[in-house]
Amino acid sequence: MGGRDTDIVLLDENGIRCDGRKVNETRKVTIKAGVLKNANGSAYIEFGDNKILVGVYGPRDVHPKHMSDTDTGILRCRYHMAPFSVGERKNPAPSRREVEISKVIKEALEPAVMLKEFPRTAVDVYMEVLQADGGTRCAALTGASVALADAGIPMRDLVAGCAAGKAADAVILDVNNEEDQAGQADLPIGYMPNLKKITLLQLDGVLTPEEYKQCIEIGIDGCNQVYEIQKKALQDKFFGSGEKQ
């Protein structure tokens, strides 16, 4: 991002990153669907050291009432970080960053959710970041779309999230916290793998047009890998290993 000075070697001479990954490798992703009792749908995702819990409520009555739409259901998203999720305690009140991330995640999920099926209702998606380590918006988006599917809400596709970026002059996949702080660019992507549409895209940091193309390409590749894990989480829940909920 800002190219902050640190002593960490982001990429060694063998092309290995500070956490031992290759440039085109994602962190370990595990997802479990249906982890909460009260929510209509839920998911727990670990994306490297990120730990995020997502709960979905709805379709249900809209409160406050004036927000309801007679033509369509509405999607409301809240991305929130727990005060203990980061190094220095975070003020629990929603920051401007969280307001913005909530908005871009909402807009990333909307194309996938068939909201017209249930007018005058709301679907609420609550994403609670319990531990953050770079790339939380992609991880939260990934978990949120599994939780929506778990809630049985009609969807056109899942949305998978994964960031690409640039650190130590190399294009890399799935930017971690160190690379975000000391690297040169971070390009989070949300992608619908079957419809082949990018629904979340942001960038901070400098990329040449060529690097930009490469980042989108490997980012989509990362999203496709994440998508397989999303599908597996849903399969395990619904057709799974005999485990009773």
Add this chain to the structure above:
Amino acid sequence: MSDGLIIDQLKKNQILDLLKEGKRVDGRQFDEPRKLTIDIGVIPKAEGSARARLGDTEVVAGVKVQPERPFPDTGDKGMLICTAEILPIAHPSAETGPPQPPVVELARVTDRGIRESGMLDMKQLVLEKDKSVIGVFCDNAVTDHDGNLFDACSYASTAAINACKIPKYEMQDEKPVKIEGEFTEPPITTLPVSVTMAKIGGFIVVDPTIEEWGIMDARITITSNSDGNVVALQKGGSDGFTQEELIKCAELSVKVGSKIREIIKQSK
């Protein structure tokens, strides 16, 4: 606020029908931004200022420069903060009170474009390391809203910062003291320019008006720097883009942005 304006179905059909014939409601080409005029120095009390008028969208940006205590982890760099607000005089839908998510997004996208481009060499804005640095605050006030506030705020901010004067400060007894009447040029490294494109019925149009904004499926704001590199990006709206569309949008933003950059340069 700036989203979700109710445009009647007729207007939507008209805009779509025209796009299918390769035309826009106001007669522009798809890749043609509205006329941009920039006036510099409109607020003499601010260290830098600009009024940007993009079609009928108008933004006034003012730069204030003052010494600040640096953040603990960036004591070797100056401070740069951009904000944006939509004044209630700008549009009937604009409301007073705490900023709603679209306004928060506007402010953060404006800030990101300037910040991530490294427009100012922040290392040159240090008075004493870890003690006192120069803070540059660029505040945007939207005074008239006819769509695409992202770009209007980007142009106003870049023009205002580019034209600002940094007052001279000296450290005396560990405190920064302003030396009256002495100024230096800001350490400008590049001129970031954002270009916002709307996707309407599969067509991509540059610099949407408020009518196009109201009916678009999705939008993308891409900021490029003087070298033609991409420095910041924000997708919005309730649809997605294909990979090909994104590459086309980046090329468009660099191309359109270079013309806008000339207008900003000449305004100084």
